[in-house]
Amino acid sequence: MPKDYSECYEYLSAQFPEVGGCEFYRELFPDNENAGEIYTDFSHPNAIYLYKDEQAGKERRRIMLNDTWEQDYMDYVEQNPLTLCSGLVYRKRANKLQNAQRMNALIFDLDGVGLAELRNLFLRFGGDPEKVRRLPMPTFLVLSGTGLHVYYVFREPVDLYPNIKVQLKSLKYDLTFRMWEYKATSKQQAIQYQSINQCFRMVGSLNDKHGTHLVAFRTGERVTLDYLNAYAKPENRVDVNKPFKPSKMTRAQAKERYPEWYERVVVRGDKRRKQWDISGKVHGNDPYALYHWWLRQIGGIKGGHRYFFLMCLAIYAYKCGVPKKQLRQDMQQAFEDLQKVKHENVLTEDDIRSALEAYDKEYYNFTIKDIEALTDIRIEKNKRNGRKQAVHLQGARAIQEINDKANGTSWRLRNGRPSVREQVFRWREQHPEGRKADCHRDTGLDPKTIRKWWDYQPPVASFEDGHISVKIRPSQELSDMLVEEFKDRL
Incomplete structure (x- = not known):
């Protein structure tokens, strides 16, 4: 048994009442249906949990029913090595x-x-939300x-309208x-952000x-959204009075501005999210270029983000149309590489099976911001300054053409990095009798780079800061002419 676990258990048990798993989930989900009940108006959504069927060696889903819960808890949750449940209730069976x-x-x-970290948490729980790092007092600590799993149980469940889901995600990140x-x-440096749908090991199960x-x-009472909002930045708070963001555009205006959308959604009645044609926009011969790019990011993954790397790999695979068979092979290889990343928690085959569930249309439009938060990988974005891609590229090509004409060359020739070759040229101008060894000593540039650009001469015309400059090499004839022309002013 880990020392941290035993010390934290002694600290908490001396101050707070322990709650059994069966009682815990009855309090968390008091409105589950009874067996055989079916509410067609979705007035009684149910909690759903996953458990490991040890005989079959598989994970299974099960609805948490009110009248059978005590027996189900003993059969499927208690002492089970892998049972998972979120804090949400669902319609349907998934x-x-x-x-x-x-x-x-x-x-x-x-x-x-x-123990030290737990004590610090209690110094922050329940304090003034205006002070730095103060935290709301949780209902339960597990x-x-x-x-720790920190539970904030609401007095009244929060209805998950689409826009409320987005707001709750921002609140949770904050x-x-x-x-x-x-x-x-x-003790872990890397912050682990998780979705509002994240499942956690269940109370009474075995880790x-x-x-x-x-x-x-x-450890505390049930909470309200207003109470949690007080501890978050204003822009990350949840406003239940704004469950939707209705468009102010009329249907006639939408038909004119978005004819493709109008035909698909209004005329044909297809309200599914439109998928982007990622493979059709790839520059090159690899239709899975985005997916392969994400695979290469594995070297930057830290311990607490390994599972989310696998989950996002499945998301990118679905985005790019990568066959699931290939995804499984790549995920297995990534799994072996990720096991070498140091972390207290062990990465298991169950994590692969769980991550594969993200290979689904539900995650197709997962945002770059979310992927960055979950994986702690910085993703550089193409900046178009609000312009559409076609307009942005048109402007970029125009600037490129101006530069090509001004420099008398083309960027496609790739004549070395300008900063390096210009550095060598400027050094030679200042040291006409200097040697390559002297240039290496003064600039710190690689000797091979110095040899490559030793005889480089910049183009006669250059384009800089919106102006075209022309360099003229002085000659004795030109010097004599200038002296004669301006001798009265000298």
Whole structure:
């Protein structure tokens, strides 16, 4: 048993009541349906959990039903090495974000928590939200093995309209940043951002990675959105009075401005999200170029982001139309490479199966901002200054043509980096009798680079800061002419 787990258990059990797993989920999800009940108006969405069927060796989904929960808890959750549940309730039978109807609890995962970090958290819980790093008091704290699951259970569940989902994601990212501080509340430096649909190991189950049971402690009361909002920046708060952002454009205006959309959505009734033709816009012969680019980012992945790299690999595969068979092969190779990344938590084959679920149209329009947050990989974006691609490229080509004419050459010739060759040229101008060795000593440039550009001469005409400059080589004849012309002024 990890030392951090045992010390945190002693600290929490001495101050707060322990809550059993069966009771915990009854309190978290009080409105689940009974067996055999079907509400066609979706007034009773249900919690859905995943458990490991050890006999079949597979993960299975199961609806959390009210009247059978006690027996189900003993059969499928208690002592199970892998049971997962989010804080959302769903219509239908799949725990996909598109089926999520209400949020009963907002949950955070905080890795690398020992006794010192736990004490620091309690110094911050429940304080003045205007002060730096203060945090809302959680309803429950759950010991997970090497860290904590922090539960904020709402007094009234939050209806998950599409725009509310986006707002809740911003709120969760904001509070995650406030909660996760290296060497203060966590021993892990890399912050791990997670979606509002993220599933967590269930109370009463077994964390087989560390040989620990997940134990819950009641630390506070149920919360309201207003209470959580007070601890977030104004731009990241949730406004339940704005569940939608209705368009002010009339249907006639939409037909004129977006004829393709109008034909697809209004005329044909196809309201599915439109997929971008990524492979058709790739410059080159590789239709999977974006997917292969993401595979190459594996070297920058840190310990707490390994699973999310695999999940985003599945997202990029779906975006680019990569066959699922190839994705599985690449994910297996990536899995082996990611196991070499140092981290307290072990990466398992179950993580691969879970990440593969992101190979789905639901994640097709996953944003770059979300991928950056989940994986801690910086993605440089093409800057068009608000212009469409065709207009942006037209302007870029015009500037390129001006530069080519001014320099008397073309960027396609790739005549070395201007900063390097100009540096060699300027040094030779200042040291006409200088040697290559002297240039190397003064500039620090590689000797091969110096030899390559030793005899370089810049073009006669150059384009700089919007002006064309022409260099004239002085000669004795020109000098004599200038002296004669201006001798009265000298």
